[in-house]
Amino acid sequence: MNLSRRLTAEFIGTFFLLAAVVGSGIMADNPSGGNDGLALLANAIATGAALTVLILIFRPISGGHFNPL
Secondary structure: OOHHHHHHHHHHHHHHHHHHHHHHHHHHHOOOOOOHHHHHHHHHHHHHHHHHHHHHHHHHHHOOOOOOO
């Protein structure tokens, strides 16, 4: 596969990963009712699920190596 297609897939995957991390952090804070442990657990589960889905989607195109740096 060509390099531009792989780089585009990595960029899109990293964007969605960052959106999932930020979104899960915001959404976990609302229903936790001030319980930090519950918010952290919800954030970790949502982020892990999003990362799993993104890797499965982009693995055939670019290998699914997301690096937000």
